[in-house]
Amino acid sequence: MxxxxxxxxxxxxxxxxxxxxxxxxxxxxxxxxxxxxxxxxxxxxxxxxxxxxxxxxxxxxxxxxxxxxxxxxxxxxxxxxxxxxxxxxxxxxxxxxxxxxxxxxxxxxxxxxxxxxxxxxxxxxxxxxxxxxxxxxxxxxxxxxxxxxxxxxxxxxxxxxxxxxxxxxxxxxxxxxxxxxxxxxxxxxxxxxxxxxxxxxxxxxxxxxxxxxxxxxxxxxxxxxxxxxxxxxxxxxxxxxxAAEAVSVGVRGPGDMMMMYGSTIFIILLSDKPLSDPRLWHAPWLFQGQHAAMAGLATSGTLTHWFRDRFARELDRDGAFGVLAREAEASPPGARGLICLPYFSGERTPIHDSSAKGTFFGLDLTHDRGDMYRAVLEGIASATRHIADTYADAGQTPARVLAVGGGTKNRPWLQATSDLTGLDQIVCSVTTGASYGDAFLAALAVGQVKPDDIESWNPAGETIAAQEHAAYARQYPLFLQLYERTRDIMAALGHDT
CATH class of the missing domain: 3.30.420.40 (ATPase, nucleotide binding domain)
Known part of the structure; x- marks a missing residue:
């Protein structure tokens, strides 16, 4: 052995x-x-x-x-x-x-x-x-x-x-x-x-x-x-x-996309030829002859941690995300008209704006913590859709999407991402993540396995199917407009800090 x-x-x-x-x-x-x-x-x-x-x-x-x-x-x-x-x-x-x-x-x-x-x-x-x-x-x-x-x-x-x-x-x-x-x-x-x-x-x-x-x-x-x-x-x-996380869930051929739910959302889409678009990142893939186009948000899991630490201090730290998820699920899709721009550390793809700021827009006295947390998750999901639309605009669409990372345990976040992007997501059986991918890469390096063996190492599990919601169809364009109409204000605030 x-x-x-x-x-x-x-x-x-x-x-x-x-x-x-x-x-x-x-x-x-x-x-x-x-x-x-x-x-x-x-x-x-x-x-x-x-x-x-x-x-x-x-x-x-x-x-x-x-x-x-x-x-x-x-x-x-x-x-x-x-x-x-x-x-x-x-x-x-x-x-x-x-x-x-x-x-x-x-x-x-x-x-x-x-x-x-x-x-x-x-x-x-x-x-x-x-x-x-x-x-x-x-x-x-x-x-x-x-x-x-x-x-x-x-x-x-x-x-x-x-x-x-x-x-x-x-x-x-x-x-x-x-x-x-x-x-x-x-x-x-x-x-x-x-x-x-x-x-x-x-x-x-x-x-x-x-x-x-x-x-x-x-x-x-x-x-x-x-x-x-x-x-x-x-x-x-x-x-x-x-990259190791992508390997861990079976991303290995053109059209395969990894959606990583970590401290940031990070996306890798493999292709058979290089893609050059200034809104995305590009690199040779891990093996000669393959290429990858990448995208990533600046805050995702980090933003959920920030929300927990500021607005759920009375909850047990280990169980807080479970409570917040249930509160978010009690809020309807669209968070009752509340929009969150998740640019709490600026933003990476596709806008590449280090001056972008986090925003809650549409608050009124009827909103509660569950609405705000749902808006956070939907804000991240909306920013993820912005990336998915950018891939499509650049001529690259995924054949399948494999989800991985700690955030896959956050059901309302996972579902909102499928619903807003229109992409079904496969969650594999083993969710250990990048370290498991590393172990597989080590096995590849010494000839212990072949690339396709990852399917037996980590079989496909549940599929999160995309669902349509009228609230998302209405609010996603407003999400994009909110950034465009406040971008100058964000930049001005950045100059004063």
Whole structure:
């Protein structure tokens, strides 16, 4: 009997699984952590504590709980939030906190400057992606400008997954799927780094490019002592959490779409050719010859946590979401005329507006907490429909939608998303998420499974069928108009904070 181990580092929690041949989970572990928000528009993690510390905790717990011999673990794969920006010194030590993905909007000025210097059309043509808060290149430039004392000590720029892989193996690598988010430093057509568009950083600072299931290296003696893993265990290159999550539910061919319900909504749609649209993100998929078009909101699960912590403080923390879900279900579709714009951390796709603000519109004295929570869920679902409409406008529509993530347990949110987008959603039997996908990727890397084997690892489960509601047909256009008509006000408020 052989095993593979997968660990995923999320925005608020890290999870790991130990899986035996055939996909059965023999041990699970998790560890919570916080997202640091030192100021509005910033989002950070402590790389040593939250990323490596969580990895060490989880691997030790999995080995202890399962009682297996670590030498029987055939491979290890990691995914993590991304794309992130972490400068490290010559010893691999972090110089600042890890700067998170698109929810961190600190580099807005650098985006403007790079677009002016290079040209937005040139960047889109070469890199396949417009510069947005999701882009790592502007964040590197922000660090270089604002921390010149630390810049001179910087040996490499890593992301979350590459940092963990370096701690495990001593190798500095990154997968193509993650690297494509380093615009304007990645050439989409050549699938290689490019340094002729800007001098943001020297070539030696960026990790070696690999495919996600390539073996990056092997667990070192030092890493073995920390993690409890056996020295010499193969370690894959790894990838971003959303990609591993997509793998976990069987996204593997053109037309397959993953809808991930996490701290943000994140969507991946596979295609047989590259799609270039400035409203979406694009990357080579985890395997050569495949392509992906991505989209994501800035706040989703994060917004439900915010609502719970502000408006349901009297409820038991563990059971609060169940109570709120029942209250939302008692409110009719449309939340009795209440509209929520879920732009509480700006917004990513498709509007890419870091100045966008969260809004409750239409409140009157008859509304209660259930109406407001339903409006939050429908606001997220409306923003998700905006993304679905953008895919359709760009000529890409899904053949099937596979839902995954902790938010799939929130029935009114799941149903509102199907109803507003008009898309049926399949919820697979195993909902462990990205860490399960990591374990499958590890098995792929060592030839233990083939891509289609994910169907037996994680069979399809319930289908959430889309239903029509007159309230949604009436309110969705108003949702779009509300943002358009208040966008200037939102920008003005942003300038005053």
């Amino acid at each position: 052989g095993y593979t181990l997968g660990v995923d580092i999320g925005t608020f929690e890290s999870k790991g699984v130990l899986v035996e041949d055939g996909g059965r989970i023999v041990a699970q572990a998790s560890r919570a952590h916080e997202m640091i928000v030192p100021r509005a528009g910033w989002a950070e993690h402590r790389a040593e504590e939250n990323w490596w510390g969580d990895f060490v905790f989880i691997t030790r717990r999995l080995i202890a709980d399962s009682g297996i011999d670590p030498s029987k673990i055939r491979a290890v794969a990691t995914s993590a939030i991304g794309p992130c920006m972490l400068p490290v010194d010559a010893d691999g030590a972090p110089l600042i906190n890890g700067v998170l993905y698109g929810v961190d909007t600190r580099a807005a000025r650098e985006i403007e400057d790079l677009n002016a210097e290079i040209g937005a059309d040139t960047i889109l043509a070469r890199c396949g992606n417009a510069l947005t808060s999701q882009s790592v290149g502007p964040k590197i430039l922000w660090f270089r400008r604002n921390h010149p004392d630390l810049w001179v000590r910087t040996a490499r720029i890593l992301t979350s997954t590459s940092y963990i892989t370096s701690r495990l193996t001593g190798e500095y690598v990154i997968d193509h799927y993650t690297a494509a988010n380093f615009s304007p430093l990645y050439d989409m057509a050549r699938q290689d780094w490019c340094f002729d568009l800007s001098d943001i950083c020297p070539p030696e600072m960026l990790p070696k490019l690999m495919w996600s299931t390539d073996i990056a290296g092997h667990v070192t003696e030092a890493a073995a002592r920390e993690t409890g893993l056996a020295a010499g265990t193969p370690v894959t290159c790894g990838t971003i959490d959303a």
